[in-house]
Amino acid sequence: MSPIHDQSYRHYAGVKAPLGRSWTVIASAGIMTIVRKRVFLAILFVGWVQFFGRAIGFYFSNTIQQLSVLSASAETFRSFLEYQGFIVFVITIYVGAGLIAQDRRANALQLYLSKPLLRSEYIVGKLAVLAAFLLLVTMVPALMLLLVQVVLAGSSGFLKTNTFLIPAIVLASLLQVLLASVTMLALSSLSKSARFVAIMYAGVLFFTKAIFGVLYAITGTTAVAWVSPGENLAQVVDVIFRLKPRYATPWQVSLLVIIGLVAASVSVLERRVRGVEVVT
Amino acid sequence: MRVFDLSVSEMLWSRRTIFMALVVGAPVLIALFLRMLDAFGAPVFRVNNAMMAGPAIFGLMIWVFYLRFTVPVLGVFYGTSLIADEVEDKTITYLFTRPIPKGAVLMGKYFAYLACTLFVVLPSVVIVYLSIVPMRGNLGASFLDLLKDLGLLAIGLAVYGAVFAFIGARFKRPLLVGLIFIFGWEQAALAFPGYLKKFTVAYYLQAMVPHAMPNDSVVSLIQGVFRESPSLVESLVWLAAILFVFLCAAAASVERKEYILEQ
Amino acid sequence: MAVEAVVMGTVPVVTAEHVSKWYGQVIGLNDVSVSVPPGVTGLLGPNGAGKSTFMKLITGQLRPSKGDVKVLGEPIWRNPHLYFQIGFCPEQDAFYDRMTGLEWVRALVRLNGLTEKEADEAARRALAAVDLMEAAGKKIGAYSKGMRQRVKMAQALVHDPQLLILDEPLAGMDPIGRRKTIRLIRDWGRAGKSIIVSSHILHEIESMTSNILLINNGRILAEGDVHQIRDLIDEHPHTVYVRAEDPRRVARQFLDDTTDDVRSLRFEPGAVVVETGRPDAFYARLTDMAASGEFGAIDEVTSPDDNLQAVFQYLVK
Numbered sequence: 001m002s003p004i005h006d007q008s009y010r011h012y013a014g015v016k017a018p019l020g021r022s023w024t025v026i027a028s029a030g031i032m033t034i035v036r037k038r039v040f041l042a043i044l045f046v047g048w049v050q051f052f053g054r055a056i057g058f059y060f061s062n063t064i065q066q067l068s069v070l071s072a073s074a075e076t077f078r079s080f081l082e083y084q085g086f087i088v089f090v091i092t093i094y095v096g097a098g099l100i101a102q103d104r105r106a107n108a109l110q111l112y113l114s115k116p117l118l119r120s121e122y123i124v125g126k127l128a129v130l131a132a133f134l135l136l137v138t139m140v141p142a143l144m145l146l147l148v149q150v151v152l153a154g155s156s157g158f159l160k161t162n163t164f165l166i167p168a169i170v171l172a173s174l175l176q177v178l179l180a181s182v183t184m185l186a187l188s189s190l191s192k193s194a195r196f197v198a199i200m201y202a203g204v205l206f207f208t209k210a211i212f213g214v215l216y217a218i219t220g221t222t223a224v225a226w227v228s229p230g231e232n233l234a235q236v237v238d239v240i241f242r243l244k245p246r247y248a249t250p251w252q253v254s255l256l257v258i259i260g261l262v263a264a265s266v267s268v269l270e271r272r273v274r275g276v277e278v279v280t
Numbered sequence: 281m282r283v284f285d286l287s288v289s290e291m292l293w294s295r296r297t298i299f300m301a302l303v304v305g306a307p308v309l310i311a312l313f314l315r316m317l318d319a320f321g322a323p324v325f326r327v328n329n330a331m332m333a334g335p336a337i338f339g340l341m342i343w344v345f346y347l348r349f350t351v352p353v354l355g356v357f358y359g360t361s362l363i364a365d366e367v368e369d370k371t372i373t374y375l376f377t378r379p380i381p382k383g384a385v386l387m388g389k390y391f392a393y394l395a396c397t398l399f400v401v402l403p404s405v406v407i408v409y410l411s412i413v414p415m416r417g418n419l420g421a422s423f424l425d426l427l428k429d430l431g432l433l434a435i436g437l438a439v440y441g442a443v444f445a446f447i448g449a450r451f452k453r454p455l456l457v458g459l460i461f462i463f464g465w466e467q468a469a470l471a472f473p474g475y476l477k478k479f480t481v482a483y484y485l486q487a488m489v490p491h492a493m494p495n496d497s498v499v500s501l502i503q504g505v506f507r508e509s510p511s512l513v514e515s516l517v518w519l520a521a522i523l524f525v526f527l528c529a530a531a532a533s534v535e536r537k538e539y540i541l542e543q
Numbered sequence: 544m545a546v547e548a549v550v551m552g553t554v555p556v557v558t559a560e561h562v563s564k565w566y567g568q569v570i571g572l573n574d575v576s577v578s579v580p581p582g583v584t585g586l587l588g589p590n591g592a593g594k595s596t597f598m599k600l601i602t603g604q605l606r607p608s609k610g611d612v613k614v615l616g617e618p619i620w621r622n623p624h625l626y627f628q629i630g631f632c633p634e635q636d637a638f639y640d641r642m643t644g645l646e647w648v649r650a651l652v653r654l655n656g657l658t659e660k661e662a663d664e665a666a667r668r669a670l671a672a673v674d675l676m677e678a679a680g681k682k683i684g685a686y687s688k689g690m691r692q693r694v695k696m697a698q699a700l701v702h703d704p705q706l707l708i709l710d711e712p713l714a715g716m717d718p719i720g721r722r723k724t725i726r727l728i729r730d731w732g733r734a735g736k737s738i739i740v741s742s743h744i745l746h747e748i749e750s751m752t753s754n755i756l757l758i759n760n761g762r763i764l765a766e767g768d769v770h771q772i773r774d775l776i777d778e779h780p781h782t783v784y785v786r787a788e789d790p791r792r793v794a795r796q797f798l799d800d801t802t803d804d805v806r807s808l809r810f811e812p813g814a815v816v817v818e819t820g821r822p823d824a825f826y827a828r829l830t831d832m833a834a835s836g837e838f839g840a841i842d843e844v845t846s847p848d849d850n851l852q853a854v855f856q857y858l859v860k
Contacts, residue, residue, distance in 0.1 A: 039453070086463075086464070090456065090460070093455075093456060093459075094453070094456060193368060195361065195364065195365075195368065195455055196296065198455050198456075199296070199299070199357050199455065200299065202353075202455075202459055203299065203303060203353065203357070206349055206353060206463070207303055207306065207349065207353075210344055210345055210348070210349040210350075211306060211310065211345075213344045214307070214310065214340060214341055214344045214345055215310070217340045217344060218314065218337055218340065282650075282653045282654050283654065285650070285653070286650045286651075286653075286654070369637055370633075370635040370637035371637050371638065371639060373604065373631070373633045373635070373637075374633075374651055374698065375654070376603070376604060377602055377603070377604070377626055377629070377631040377633075378623070378626055378651065378654035378655060379623045379624055379625070379626040379627045379654070379655055379656070380623055380654055381621075381623050382621075382623075535621060536621075538604070538605050538606055539604065540566070540605070541635060
């Protein structure tokens with residue numbers, strides 16, 4: 001054997017992950033990029049403030065009889081998720097607006113899709129970045145709040161009475177996160193400017209809310225709630241938590257609107273996420 | 281003025297303005313749709329068995345659509361992007377290497393924003409007025425209210441634009457800061473008693489609205505409870521002061537700031 | 544007053560005194576002191592050397608973290624009045640794509656205070672100067688890369704500035720376009736304009752000017768005439784290529800002589816290549832040898848490293 005080692009290129013001889021796992025690489029790279037920003041960590045912290053506030057409320061309700069009004073119920077967890085809506089909006093804009101837009105701006109889509117990476121893996125990977133952070137401020141604190149309630153109560157009585165809460169929290173959170181992340185990702189694929197995507201998302205959200213406000217004030221009925229994605233989500237989540245739906249719109253209609261929005265977003269993503277843009 | 285000329289055509293035909301036109305076009309479509317429903321005798325305007333008249337509906341739309349949504353949102357979208365758009369597109373270099381102060385560039389773009397938004401929003405209000413008010417109402421009787429509304433919305437666009445021009449010049453994520461300001465701070469501050477509400481633009485603008493405030497949500501109800509109305513003169517003075525201070529602060533910020541373009 | 548002095552050629556067009564610029568923890572320019580004389584000056588350095596930072600400082604887009612930058616005798620930061628005399632062609636490929644070339648140049652020159660009519664005339668002149676009049680009515684979005692570079696140059700010179708600052712003006716151009724632009728730059732220099740051109744391509748700068756500013760890692764390595772700089776690099780010997788009828792005889796004479804100006808030599812077909820630490824003495828000796836005719840015909844004498852490439856490599860290594 002020669003004492004001088006071969007310095008030329010050597011082919012990779014190790015184990016290769018099978019096709020279909022590449023989305024984890026995109027997801028982890030995206031998550032690490034966002035987590036390094038201190039401003040975002042501050043936003044995440046703010047997202048947990050409600051959890052700490054309610055946990056303290058549970059503590060007092062279990063300790064001081066006069067404060068039992070602060071004790072948990074199904075509505076507590078439902079309203080927890082509702083009030084997290086604002087932080088979901090902020091995180092969706094902060095994290096989601098540039099997810100695909102920046103790749104389009106840097107012409108990185110061609111690079112990505114020239115690797116052995118399916119388009120669906122790319123989309124799932126990007127979705128996972130946003131969904132991970134949104135679940136971190138919805139499902140995770142809500143489930144932890146339930147755990148806190150059980151621990152502070154010293155018995156599983158509450159949980160036994162409200163067994164449906166665990167799947168309800170999971171389902172409601174997933175629905176909230178799915179709607180926000182898929183629609184934001186679709187909008188992000190439409191532009192090269194993250195700022196413009198953020199404007200479009202905020203515009204659509206508040207605009208539809210304003211339309212609902214006007215129609216409700218004019219007609220006096222909440223049957224027009226279907227025009228606003230936010231109200232549709234609220235309606236369906238009420239049903240998931242076995243509460244009386246807040247609007248006159250049938251919850252099935254609300255669910256259909258949400259499914260329609262998700263389907264439209266997926267369709268947009270399918271058309272826009274391509275390695276090559278053909279301009280005629 | 282020359283920056284105004286250069287910017288106004290760019291702004292008018294940008295994607296942002298097309299998006300804005302859709303936004304202000306929606307109340308027009310809704311107004312026409314309601315007019316059509318009314319023409320067919322549909323009982324959509326019956327609230328608690330009382331028929332809503334056209335002027336009341338118009339007032340409602342001014343509050344809910346224009347004052348609470350369109351004006352602040354357009355202020356955020358345009359105001360925060362006056363310089364940021366040029367930086368992102370890397371065309372700021374051409375403007376900042378001309379013999380005009382950087383602050384003048386901002387001013388020119390601000391006036392271009394004002395021209396574009398007034399050009400799109402005010403006609404929309406007029407069309408809604410002409411469509412809605414004749415339903416159980418009188419165009420002539422409500423004309424003064426229309427003029428007040430147009431003036432009020434123009435002032436709102438000017439003041440919000442100045443505030444967000446400063447936020448755009450100063451902060452790294454101005455859009456997020458702007459949205460938190462209008463949908464977070466202003467909503468909350470108006471719902472509290474005391475002096476907090478005086479640190480909002482909405483407090484002074486809403487004082488000048490000639491229509492009754494609607495109670496279309498819990499937040500509106502609470503705001504209605506704590507609502508105070510400063511006099512017209514006081515509102516105008518404070519709004520002028522806010523406009524002047526924030527516009528000067530924005531210009532000063534742009535003068536001193538270094539813009540490092542993405543490579 | 545300062546501008547007039549520059550026009551007379553007595554005052555540097557750009558002076559930087561102990562200028563440093565850092566971006567957070569990264570140093571862009573490190574204690575740079577330099578004077579750029581009137582005329583054409585090439586700013587040369589590899590990617591990441593600090594050329595763009597220097598360009599942005601002298602065009603007032605950035606403020607130095609330390610030190611002073613003066614252009615045409617006056618501080619440039621927050622001094623918009625100077626831009627009447629400065630034309631800047633930036634590196635980035637960014638335009639208002641919806642505008643035509645003529646509209647764009649006209650709109651920009653109007654910011655110099657020209658009337659509509661004057662602006663139109665000036666814009667047409669500038670576009671004609673860069674050979675773009677035929678495409679003046681087309682939208683910039685439809686321009687080729689070379690056309691976009693030229694319309695950028697047009698907006699830089701439309702107001703007939705005294706000083707032109709061109710950041711990588713030849714980037715993306717085809718060879719014909721490059722040649723035309725280099726000729727333009729030389730013509731402008733001869734017409735009395737001062738021009739600072741940045742590039743990382745050595746032969747481009749060499750074909751425009753011999754007055755260079757070499758920059759690397761945020762520091763100025765050398766400034767002045769490229770030949771003078773080369774001469775001053777004592778530790779790097781000059782290479783002289785001598786094609787002769789009898790190279791070995793010539794080489795023997797180089798070595799026989801008592802003078803110690805030859806450090807090494809090697810042979811190539813029909814020639815001897817000499818390394819000398821004292822080029823002036825060596826050339827004088829070579830001239831005498833050629834004139835005497837005793838060592839056979841000496842057909843060609845060239846110095847392959849009396850050029851920018853060699854200077855650059857020596858200094859940047």
